[in-house]
Amino acid sequence: MSSPAITIGPRVRKSPFYNATIEAGAQAFTIYNHMFMPTSYGDTTAEYWAIVEGVSLWDVAAERQVEIIGPDALALTQLLTPRDIDKCPINRARYVVFVDENGGIVNDAVMYRHAENHFWLSPGDGDVLLWAKGVAAQSGLDVTVREPDASPLQLQGPLAPRVAQKLFGDLATELGYYQFCHTSLEGIPVVLSRTGWSGELGYEIILKDGSKGTALWDLCMAAGAEFNIQAACPSLARSMEGALLSYCSDITLNDSPFTIGMDRLLDIDKPHDYVGKAALQAIAKTGPERRLVGANFGGEPVTPNQHFMDVKFGDDVIGHVTRYCWSPRLEHNIALINVPTAFAATGTTLSLDAGDGWREAEVVDIPWVPAEKIIPAFD
Amino acid sequence: MSSPAITIGPRVRKSPFYNATIEAGAQAFTIYNHMFMPTSYGDTTAEYWAIVEGVSLWDVAAERQVEIIGPDALALTQLLTPRDIDKCPINRARYVVFVDENGGIVNDAVMYRHAENHFWLSPGDGDVLLWAKGVAAQSGLDVTVREPDASPLQLQGPLAPRVAQKLFGDLATELGYYQFCHTSLEGIPVVLSRTGWSGELGYEIILKDGSKGTALWDLCMAAGAEFNIQAACPSLARSMEGALLSYCSDITLNDSPFTIGMDRLLDIDKPHDYVGKAALQAIAKTGPERRLVGANFGGEPVTPNQHFMDVKFGDDVIGHVTRYCWSPRLEHNIALINVPTAFAATGTTLSLDAGDGWREAEVVDIPWVPAEKIIPAFD
Incomplete structure (x- = not known):
């Protein structure tokens, strides 16, 4: 049989980049953190080579962030992970895992430290929001756990720094691995981060205004045109x-x-x-x-x-x-x-x-x- | 454009009834609680009329159950919901909601009480497993929260009691609304419950051995053949x-x-x-x-x-x-x-x-x- 269809309905959210990815030819989707995420533009091998040898742009808004903020944000985040995150400087990211009472992994995530008591967790597929809120509920800690307006794109591949430099200037090339900063692009607020899920050089560009998805996508694709940027999806082979x-x-x-x-x-x-x-x-x-x-x-x-x-x-x-x-x-x-x-x-x-x-x-x-x-x- | 495809891969689980639903002609799916769930066999209006005037069988294994068991299971379940569930007798179900610290709804669920300190929660789409485990983690309660091997089918429609009586005898017709029991069908262990998501008469038949999905599906379809049973999906219009x-x-x-x-x-x-x-x-x-x-x-x-x-x-x-x-x-x-x-x-x-x-x-x-x-x- 041919591949079954995916039902598009209001129970599952559309990414801020959804319309742009449909326009770019997305042909298959999955659902990830209650959001549609494109999985193929029709030729996953071509997408692989763009990631490995060129530059590619991915809609991974489905990496829904979990924000932990408030006087006890550090204390709650410490309670959530076996990694000692006191060691993490501000504007740096860390890979962390969360485990349950048996040591079983609840999820893994890139943790962004925005301030002493302000974190984002960028998890895999699973309601880390509910896990963190649940742990907080009986902890007595003074902290807010919520989903911020934050939707990542990934700009990945050996030519990604070229595109990022065009977009952000030297800021992009000076940023170290797992460092990030808050900035903007033609007035669109973003976090620019030297992280990603390709193993290649690359960035996450995290949109902080969900109404500007198409505008941000188009800016990235325009800057990447001279490098033959391709719309792509997280790559099975490269990951x-x-x-x-x-x-x-x-x-x-x-x-x-x-x-x-x-x-x-x-x-x-x-x-x-x-x-x-x-x-x-x-x-x-x-x-x-x-x-x-x-x-x-x-x-x-x-x-x-x-x-x-x-x-x-x-x-x-x-x-x-x-x-x-x-x-x-x-x-x-x-x-x-x-x-x-x-x-x-x-x-x-x-x-x-x-x-x-x-x-x-x-x-x-x-x-x-x-x-x-x-x-x-x-x- | 035509509907996008859904990517079938190992990150999302297949229902125990997946092969049976593909065989029955499922054409579209969604993902619900990390599991593929069929959403259409190609003619949702025909499915609607089968539910409203006849009898239909749905794969809703994606209603992943959350089991709360142990000495403090009642105490944890009370902590999770604003409904007083002391009032719920054993072998009865109740509709419950779970709320966060702001009173916002974390999910809703049918709660099955199997014993004094043994509950299943049958939630909507969302990791209630993580919510319940998270709340338990800092509660000091002696309780286990886990996903049991439990995969619901729904048998729904005005002729559902006829089919259920053929399968289970008078047990099925004597069961009151929101009552359930543990039983078996040709050696396949199930929970039979007078619950469902159609508003019509109907049952949930919850498979307790995930290796027997096709066998249970086939038994239900065979018993329903004389009533013109249709494979169907949760109905937008009927719900x-x-x-x-x-x-x-x-x-x-x-x-x-x-x-x-x-x-x-x-x-x-x-x-x-x-x-x-x-x-x-x-x-x-x-x-x-x-x-x-x-x-x-x-x-x-x-x-x-x-x-x-x-x-x-x-x-x-x-x-x-x-x-x-x-x-x-x-x-x-x-x-x-x-x-x-x-x-x-x-x-x-x-x-x-x-x-x-x-x-x-x-x-x-x-x-x-x-x-x-x-x-x-x-x-």
Whole structure:
């Protein structure tokens, strides 16, 4: 059958960039944080190459921000994450996870620190707004948790700094990795941030006035025209190459930060209380029962999986594929798989259900392609 | 343009009934509680008449249940809702709302009481799981909050009791409105409940073994064949006729239970503490600033709105349409509109953006069609 249609109705919000993306030829969508998000302009391989070799603009307004503000905003944010965010300077971002009482991951997010007691969380798909409000409700803290008027675009690819410099001047090229600032573009208020979900050089341009979506989109596309900017979507292949994980597939509530190898981004023994502290301290002692690891496999380009696929060791199903795809530049198939720790060592040979049969796969170190962080000099 | 496609990938779960609904001809989907949910088999008017005059089977597994269990399950559930649920007997269901610290609605749900300290919440679209876990996290209560293996089908329409009697015997017809029981069907464990989202007679059949989706679907369709059962989806027109509200469109975090006229289902002064108590007690004194009310309007059958549409009084935009559609049996257009209390009185004349121009609309009492609750005797 052909792909089913997506029903467009008022229960799900349209992004401020929705009309612009339809105009640009968006052909498929998903729903993410109660908002439509484009997933394809018809040729995902072309989008991949634009991201990897050129520059691309993505509507990711569905990264709905969660704002934590007020006298106890720092205290609540500390309570929400095992990372010690006292260490995060203002106008810097950090990758954080939130865990429940069992140490299971509620979501992951880029955290922006706007002021001593003012944060935005930019989470994956899931109502982190409700999680944060729920934790706050019985905490006795004096804090407001709400959704701000904030809708990210991503400008991603090796030529992204060129486009950003045209738009924002040297501000864009002087901004360090995971730094951000509040600025504006022809009167449109935005946050410009050296973050993104491509592993390539890039920016998030976070619109702070939801009525100006088409205007901001058009400014970015116009500035990028000389660099052949392409409207694109978050790339399955590029995100996998960079081991950029996706909440609800690679990461679920059943996984602890140790499962996904985020140990280095935790301060589990920080002096502050946080939800899940005892659970994470216990897991740290024993090690996680399961691991999310990479695997390479051969054969024809695999059709990306629609749901979790079985992973076997010998004849026994021991785990599952969270995502797999063909990597156009590595020219082989790559997978993220969730397996017991005993089968997670690099070099382990497993087999996986490739949709059209079982294929042998070998556990490998990830990421396949490390993140680009340094903007080279250009004229 | 034609409808955009929906991307099927592992970030969003497939319902246990997914394969059966594809087989039955599902042509459009939405995403609801991180799960694909069919929205059309190609002719929503035919589906409407099957629901209103015959019998229909819906995949609403995306009504993901939230289980609250443990020594303090009653205490946590009391903390979550302004309704006094001490009054709810075991094996009965209640409609409940959850509110935040401002009295804004976090979600609404059918609450099933399985035992003194064992509840399921069957919410609208939103991570009530995270809300409940978040509130529990700092509450000091001894309780587990989790998602059970529980996936509802709805069997809805005036002939639903006939089909249910074939499947379950007299158990089905003896069950009172908002009563339920645990039972099984050819070894498949289910909850059978006299609840649903059609306003017609009907049941929810909640599958308790996610591996048996196709088997349960096929049993229901086979039993319904002699009654010409149709695969169908939640009906925009029928839900609106019954003023069955939808979270994220008719109800949002900006609305209090008073806004949506749920006053009679609240016990705001109950002796137990609950999140939002002070806020609701304050709103009860002043009355809500806005109201969700019904409106009739004429002209050609309106195209259902894709997003909120403006409502005017004179030349001023004073509110918005949450949903509107043509009612096939009332033979006029109906709308749910959110307006300031001053414009909410029955008989008020307003105008609304019908997509192809402004049309005059008159505020009316809702529901347009009251719920059917009594199963008539049949042979």
